Amino acid sequence: MMSEHETPAAPRGVRKLLISGLFGGVAGFAASAALLRFVGSDAVGGLDKSATIAALVAVLYLVIGLMVALGTANPALGARILNVEDADELREQHKVLSLSGVSMVLWGVALLALALAAPDGPLPQTIALAIAAGGLVVGTVLSMMVYRASDELMLAVNLEGGALSYGLVFVLVGGWAMLAHLGYVAPPAPLDLLSAFYVLVLAASFIAVGRRGMLTVR
Numbered sequence: 001m002m003s004e005h006e007t008p009a010a011p012r013g014v015r016k017l018l019i020s021g022l023f024g025g026v027a028g029f030a031a032s033a034a035l036l037r038f039v040g041s042d043a044v045g046g047l048d049k050s051a052t053i054a055a056l057v058a059v060l061y062l063v064i065g066l067m068v069a070l071g072t073a074n075p076a077l078g079a080r081i082l083n084v085e086d087a088d089e090l091r092e093q094h095k096v097l098s099l100s101g102v103s104m105v106l107w108g109v110a111l112l113a114l115a116l117a118a119p120d121g122p123l124p125q126t127i128a129l130a131i132a133a134g135g136l137v138v139g140t141v142l143s144m145m146v147y148r149a150s151d152e153l154m155l156a157v158n159l160e161g162g163a164l165s166y167g168l169v170f171v172l173v174g175g176w177a178m179l180a181h182l183g184y185v186a187p188p189a190p191l192d193l194l195s196a197f198y199v200l201v202l203a204a205s206f207i208a209v210g211r212r213g214m215l216t217v218r
Contacts, residue, residue, distance in 0.1 A: 023081045050191040051115045058112035065104030072097040103142040110135030164204035
């Protein structure tokens with residue numbers, strides 16, 4: 001029996017939620033702040049709204065991808081910052097998770113290169129194109145390897161996420177294009193479309209995972 005001065009220990013799930021949330025929040029805030037400071041520095045001299053949003057979306061992909069890759073490389077740490085049962089689960093899913101993390105990093109690098117491309121950014125257009133094309137192609141190849149290495153549950157999640165991505169893009173991006181065509185809103189810039197694709201695919205993935213109960217803190 002506890003004395004009146006003792007308090008029950010926080011449930012494991014609550015502690016894990018606090019630790020992972022704090023780690024992700026600090027990493028995301030620090031990366032975003034560093035990016036905005038860099039964008040406003042003399043090296044860049046500022047970016048337009050579309051490029052700034054694209055760069056922030058790219059940083060989101062980089063942070064998530066690096067967290068997954070780091071957690072997979074170090075299962076003991078990953079069990080504390082990722083939503084898995086324990087370190088053994090990370091070891092069992094090493095190939096799938098590591099490839100997923102690397103692919104997200106590559107996609108983030110690709111979008112960041114485009115956001116920093118000339119004439120507004122400091123990166124020459126030919127270099128930005130090479131980085132973006134390489135990141136998108138290699139990241140997509142790795143994602144195909146993830147699909148082939150996934151178990152039945154993850155295959156179902158991937159298929160559902162793909163279907164949701166199509167629906168979200170069709171409704172939101174298609175709706176934006178329709179309103180822009182009719183003159184009600186400004187037409188999307190190319191980077192706006194890319195940022196929208198990135199965000200909607202990520203949102204669809206979280207929805208698909210959540211519908212399977214895989215976002216429950218474990």
